[in-house]
Structures are given as C-alpha cells and as structure tokens.
Amino acid sequence: MNDLQDRLPVALQRFAYDAPSASTCADGARHRGNQLKHRRQVRQRLAGAGAVCLIAVVAVVALGNRASSRRDVTGISVANSTTSSLAVATSTVAPTSSAPTTFQPPSPEATIDDSLYPDVVMIADPVPAGTELAFRSLLSECVAR
Amino acid sequence: MALSVDVPVVSANYFVDDFDDVYAAEVPGLLKLAFVLTGSRQLAEEVVQEAFAKAFSRWSTIDNPGGYLRVAVLNSTRNEFRRRDRARKAERLLAHSLVEESSIVHSDDELVNAVHRLPSKRRAVVIARFYLGLSERETADALGLRPGTVKSRLSRGLEQLRHEVTR
Numbered sequence: 001m002n003d004l005q006d007r008l009p010v011a012l013q014r015f016a017y018d019a020p021s022a023s024t025c026a027d028g029a030r031h032r033g034n035q036l037k038h039r040r041q042v043r044q045r046l047a048g049a050g051a052v053c054l055i056a057v058v059a060v061v062a063l064g065n066r067a068s069s070r071r072d073v074t075g076i077s078v079a080n081s082t083t084s085s086l087a088v089a090t091s092t093v094a095p096t097s098s099a100p101t102t103f104q105p106p107s108p109e110a111t112i113d114d115s116l117y118p119d120v121v122m123i124a125d126p127v128p129a130g131t132e133l134a135f136r137s138l139l140s141e142c143v144a145r
Numbered sequence: 146m147a148l149s150v151d152v153p154v155v156s157a158n159y160f161v162d163d164f165d166d167v168y169a170a171e172v173p174g175l176l177k178l179a180f181v182l183t184g185s186r187q188l189a190e191e192v193v194q195e196a197f198a199k200a201f202s203r204w205s206t207i208d209n210p211g212g213y214l215r216v217a218v219l220n221s222t223r224n225e226f227r228r229r230d231r232a233r234k235a236e237r238l239l240a241h242s243l244v245e246e247s248s249i250v251h252s253d254d255e256l257v258n259a260v261h262r263l264p265s266k267r268r269a270v271v272i273a274r275f276y277l278g279l280s281e282r283e284t285a286d287a288l289g290l291r292p293g294t295v296k297s298r299l300s301r302g303l304e305q306l307r308h309e310v311t312r
Contacts, residue, residue, distance in 0.1 A: 004307050007256055008275040012181050015257045016276070019180035020172075020190055029194050033201025040202065051295040 164201060167210045172197075176220050181276050182268065184261040188257040192221045215277070216287050219269050259287040259309040269300035270295055 165282065180190035193310045196217035200207060207213045242258040281299070283306060288292075 004256075004303060004310070005275070008260075008271070008306075009278070011254045011256045012272065012276040015254065016177040019177040019185040022172040022176060023192060026165050026197070029168065030164065030201050033195065033204075035218035036198055070301065110265070125263040130256050143289035 157238060164204060168197060169212075171211055171214055175214055178201055178215065178272075178276065179218050179222060181217070183225070184257075188222075188225060192218055192225055195221050212287075218273045219288060223265045223269055256306065256310055259306050262300055262309065263305060267298050267305070270298040271306075274299060 176189055179192045180186060183189050183192065186298055196214050199217055199221075200210060204210075213217065232262060233253045260271060263271060268286060270284055270290075273279045273287060274281070281292055281295050284290075284299075285295045286297070290298075
C-alpha cells in the first residue's frame with residue numbers, strides 16, 4: 001500500500017506535463033463572468049418579487065378570513081336608547097340598507113297559529129277565574145317543600 | 146500656503162488588472178489540475194474557464210483567489226463528470242456526446258488510467274491528496290466534506306487502485 005502512495009504523486013505529476021497550455025485569455029472568462037453575475041442578479045430580483053407576491057397573497061387570504069369571520073356574527077345594537085327601539089344589524093360588512101332594521105313588537109291583536117306550536121299551552125287573556133289562585137297555592141307548596 | 150498631500154492613486158483598471166494578473170499566474174497550474182482530474186484537454190480548458198468565470202462574477206468578495214479557483218476546479222470537475230454521465234446515458238437518444246472520447250488521453254502508466262476509472266468523488270479526494278499534496282483536513286475543507294468522509298473515500302480509492310493495478 002505504501003508503495004502505491006509513493007508512486008501516485010510521481011505518476012500524476014508526470015501525467016500533468018501533457019496538460020494543455022493556456023489557449024484562451026482572460027477576456028472569455030470575464031465575459032462569461034459578467035453573464036453569470038447578470039443571471040444571479042436576475043434570480044435574486046425574481047426571488048425578491050416572488051417573496052413580495054407570497055406576502056401579498058398571504059395578506060389577502062388572512063384579510064379575507066377575517067372579513068368572513070366578522071360576517072358570521074350578527075351584531076345587535078341599540079340604535080336609540082331614548083326611544084328604546086331595538087335595532088338589529090344583520091350584517092356588519094354589507095348591510096342591506098343604510099338604516100338599521102327596526103324590531104317591530106307584535107300587536108296585541110295578533111293571532112298565533114296554534115298548529116305551529118302544538119305543545120305549548122296558551123293561556124288566554126284575561127286569565128279564567130280561579131286559575132290565578134290555583135297557581136299561587138301550587139307555588140307556595142313548592143316553596144314550602 | 147498650498148498644502149501638498151500625497152494621495153494614493155488607484156487605477157480605474159485596478160480590478161481588471163488584478164484579475165488579469167491572477168489569470169496569468171494561475172492558469173497553467175489549474176489546467177494541469179483539471180487535466181489530471183479529467184484526463185481530457187478539452188474538458189480541462191472548459192472547467193478552468195468556468196472556474197475563472199465564477200470567480201470573476203464575485204471577484205470583489207474573494208480573499209484568496211488561488212484557493213478559490215482550485216476548489217472551483219475540483220468541484221466543477223465533479224459536476225462536469227456527473228453531467229457527462231447523464232449525457233452518456235442520453236447519448237443513444239441524442240447521438241451527441243458532451244466530450245469527444247478522442248480527447249481523453251490514455252496514459253502509459255496504468256496507475257494513472259486506474260485513477261481516471263475511479264468514481265468522481267473518490268478521484269477528487271485522491272488527486273487533492275496525492276497531486277495537490279493537501280492534508281486530509283485541507284482536502285475536507287477544500288471539498289466541503291467531513292474529515293471522516295475524506296478518510297473513507299481515500300481508503301476505498303486506494304483499495305480500488307491497488308486492486309486494479311495488481312490485477
């Protein structure tokens with residue numbers, strides 16, 4: 001093995017004598033070097049532009065998500081506390097009209113469709129005689145227990 | 146009273162002159178290195194030109210042009226061989242060879258021919274160690290390898306050479 005390691009440098013040096021002499025001058029390398037530099041600059045600019053585009057896309061997606069999450073929440077606000085009217089805003093992003101929708105309480109004469117609420121026992125108004133008394137005794141019994 | 150101050154005059158062509166000087170000084174040695182690595186005159190010239198082109202494109206940032214160029218030649222040769230291997234595989238389709246086989250110089254010394262038959266990674270380590278005379282540590286730094294990798298590639302390369310020469 002040591003013989004091989006001694007022979008290798010000599011053999012390689014001898015082989016190197018047949019190497020070509022410099023047939024080209026520095027101009028060619030300089031020209032090609034300028035090309036490489038230009039390409040590298042273009043690559044860097046493209047990478048920079050790509051990064052800006054990526055940031056813009058991420059920002060747009062993030063803003064879109066935020067807007068859609070706000071749209072899902074129905075905001076209720078009291079529009080005018082002095083008149084005690086309830087204003088229900090259906091959308092914070094794109095309201096259907098410029099004025100908030102005003103809640104209208106049902107009129108006392110309004111009739112209720114019983115078929116919609118079959119399990120609800122409706123108490124007539126005025127309350128039948130004796131009903132209030134029975135309710136009070138039932139309540140006091142519960143409190144006593 | 147006029148003050149005379151000696152201002153060092155820096156030539157506008159300092160950068161270019163510097164590159165030309167390094168080119169003139171380093172080309173012969175680099176061509177030999179590339180030729181020993183590749184065994185091809187044509188490929189050696191291409192590799193050296195490419196190394197100088199790479200160096201020129203970042204000339205102002207290079208502290209040690211000679212060392213940079215040697216490493217560039219070593220690495221370019223490895224890349225060139227990988228490319229040539231791929232080109233050989235595609236040769237049947239393209240009917241084109243990147244390097245003319247006639248440009249490969251076959252040595253009278255069987256040991257040199259055996260070196261050229263080594264895989265490119267082992268060959269680069271063997272030549273850095275036995276042609277450039279770099280230590281294992283310097284070879285590792287030059288090729289961007291760990292010292293353990295250099296040691297194992299060197300050991301396998303020498304083993305292969307010994308096997309081929311004594312065959």
